[in-house]
Amino acid sequence: MSPQAMWRRFSYQELLLATDHFSEKSLIGIGSFGTVYKGRFLDGMEVAIKVFHLQFDGALKSFDAECEVLKSVRRRNLVKIISSCSNGNFEALVLEYMANGSLEKCLYSSNRSLDIFQRLSIMIDVALTLEYLHFGYSNPVVHCDIKPSNVLLDDDMVAHLSDFGIAKLLSGEESMRTQTLATIGYMTPEYGREGQVSPKSDVYGYGITLIETFTKKKPTCEIFCEEMNLKNWVNDLLPISVMNVVDTSLLRREDKYFAAKKQSVSSALSLAMNCTSEAPEMRINTKEIVTRLKKIRDTLLANIKMEGE
Template structure:
């Protein structure tokens, strides 16, 4: 459970309280403390402090007033335009690139999804929830695990064999991108049998992506429709490169980030 609190000096914070009755709660708390204590990045949730005794475990985190990306995608009274969604993806990719390459040992988040992307006052995205994250040892390309992540966002090799590598996060990031720009959950009821969100989008690429992207992003008569469709084409192409079945064939998080930054530059310059 996450609670909102206010200190005497008016600072608002979020308190994430772990259910110590749940199996794995202690491990989840310890993992999150261990990882977040050592990491510093503008797109990661900032830990203020932690509280721990035998029957109570909590993390005190910076409060994010705009809630989750999930809330912004699916609330009927909220809307994110194309540039806002692209900026959020760049923020998330920056955080993931830092986790994979900016720290002494690579960290794999393992549970990237819209409910774990939090938005601050300025709509800057912060990746949260490191409860099942894994640290790769020196020289390790992957580790084995029995921890199950969220169905729909899991890379095939993780779901089937418990193999965790930075490529798992790349896959989840690809699904996150697909969901963000189609406004369709990977668990949506339209996906049955062999049809997954990845297959649905892949089948529409390149000629019919207008059928799958969120129709609110490109309205008929929009003067910038060509530039927006070109950007969405590039986004879908990148998402497909993130979700290739073979982990070693997927793009790296570093390359995904630089690709997104180029897309943003192209989109913004086409408007002037």
């Protein structure tokens, strides 16, 4: 995006015109604190416009938090703010538009399927971004809501982390308490019990997202209950065979390079188990996640090359 676009200012009227008065056909998604629309300005520039639900408690705080975090951090894999718009009872962020939508939409699409390299690449992008947030600053940033709908994909299928509305900046401490609740299924046990958040909270959400990416099962799927959640389901069945849990559109026994792909999926799901330990201190950190995922990808490439020779 050009420097001129990054500093551009937009009026409320321009946002109305760009979204056809925030029409349903422009709607991209709805979250707890905001609704996101696709916008197209008269010069052809395409953006995502996040309009905050100011009638709900916490929406204005969410707007302020997202502005604070995204102006403080700069990385290729974060969705960038182009501008903001405040007009009395109206607050909106103008964001980069991600042409391929969210990881969630891609996973559950009826007319497309992500291959194993795309899934590994997306999850490496997310892990690198979290590593940057957790270790790239003297005060770590905790996203607090890692899930497939918050992973957005650009034209080149590069993943960008979005929605920093409940993110926390840790000032010297390793963790903090908050009353803001993240998404059920991706939320850590200590977050749900005590409102405790730390970088290990993001690791847990990342682990659940990694499981979902390779199993195509949501943690809120109807087959799960209090006794059997997504993590325990994979933990119980993975030692028997990865074929019991893998997304059937990703891996079939008749696939070319089946053995190499099967090993990679198994390794990725084993890594997810290390991210989702009940005790935060038992979870690995994002540096280790990046190292292990890259090794999984490189081993897969090497095995495919060897089988093809």
